[in-house]
Amino acid sequence: MSGDTVSALELSLRVAVLATVVNAVIGIPLAYALARRRFRGKAVVDLLVTLPLVLPPTVTGYYLIVLLGRRGWLGAPLYQATGWTIAFTWYAAVVAATVMALPLLVRTARAAIESVDRDLEKAAYTLGRSEWRTALEVTLPLARNGILAGLVLAFARALGEFGATLMLAGNIPGRTTTVPLAIYTAVQTGESAAALALVGILTALSCVVLVVAGRLGARAT
């Protein structure tokens, strides 16, 4: 395999792992809040989290540029303060993958948390546990398989992210070219052998992910 292929693989795994970790940190509390809490703006949060699932990825990418680009709402102040912008760095690929994968985790984890019998939580409260301890000791352990299935799906989505990544991170070989972008480039430039190798690797990974997620899902129910 060529150096570009290896670097694309290495970058893709790094991006997907990081995006999955960020997903876990943001997505699990978010799923819990959506499943169990009542708060102002809940419907809006739910909509914003789910939107990337139905929007064309390039549209999501466009919004990310509007938000984080050098002249973006958050990006401009950051650029003025530090002279640094996230656009066209590999961090941008992590952001894009995170946003695209989040709805898969949140929806799966939320359904798993909602299926936990509320009487179990109430029992824990009457036995002296705070809501926080109850979530850690009762709700989340019982929703574990659904949450893990959601993380596996999120990882797969992050690994295959193309459109939003291209918009925010570009396609800079060795720096922001993930495997899906490398496949696109290889096909465009007629390097069919490289394309085939990467396609094979992604297909195999996706199969593994589906099997794992299916097993976890089956055990969850």
Add this chain to the structure above:
Amino acid sequence: MSERLEVRVVTRLPGFTLDVAWTAGDGVAVLFGPSGAGKTLTLQCLAGLLRPDTGRIVVDGRVLFDSTAAVDVPPQARRVGYVFQGYALFPHMSVAENVGFGLRQRPRAARAARTAEVLERLGLADLAARRPHELSGGQRQRVALGRALATDPALLLLDEPLSALDAPLRRALRDELRAILRDWRTAAVVVTHDFTEAYRLADRIVVYDAGRVVQSAPRSELLWQPASESVARIVGIRNVLRGTVVKATPDRIQLRWRGQLLEAVNSPSRSYLPAPDSPIAFFVRPEYVRLIRKDRGPADPRHHMNLMEGTVVGDEDFGTTWSLRIRLDAPGTPAQGDYDVEVEVPHLVYEILEIDRDRRWQFSIHRGSIHVLPA
């Protein structure tokens, strides 16, 4: 003397208002009534899982909730144990972990000792390592009780504790539950919609109907002196009938019913003196109606008061007793559909009198067995 438990709760929900007040002393108070009467809602208010709109809840002199004083102790600090309908055992924990769950604040050694003690006392020691799904219904009930009792709660709440069980098991576990509650001497509130269950478990029964308390009384008083016709119907008393007052004195009430002149005992302590011609409800327990034997000569009205005659229009075998539905010879619509009085006789009597063949009977009701219900 102030009671151990004082409950006054008003909660408005969409389409339902709970507005109840009752007190209970030592022992077991049963909240009894039809489904949807607000019994479980009351338990949730007691446990702090639901916040009433207004009210006051006091357990052993400790105020857990008082809307006027802005007191609302969270469920974690109430020391109120809750046995849920279906038990709500933690499925990912062993029996021992379930029972020890409420003891987290205690040092590890004390926690283990208390868990072992509770398991031993409830006969669960051999099952300590099992998971809830490996237990029988009765074992689950004991684990749920153990988990709630391990923390020495000031009050124990049980929501339909036997409804998850099969009928034969229910009866055995009802008595086991009764023994455990007596043994641990914890004040308890039990919710049920089964009157037999309520009667077996209770010291005091609080009757709920449509979000209100219609009567709160020691269990025997409830059975013999229901506060009203509707309470009598809710607790499942049979032969609840309506007549007209002829004359009422402090110790007798004469009333007219289905063309018959009946005499009932009035309770001087209650001094219930309805005006002549006013409507009056009363009940007669089916097992207190006496059939007149035909082989002993004609009935003597001096010995057989409230004498009537009718036809058996239906009978049902309840295993140890027969229930007979008798229709009076009087003209007019029968009092209870196609019959006037339900009479219960033991199997032996049914066979000796050959009731399956002979359907015409005279019967009498002692005046002490006609219970007048206050309007």
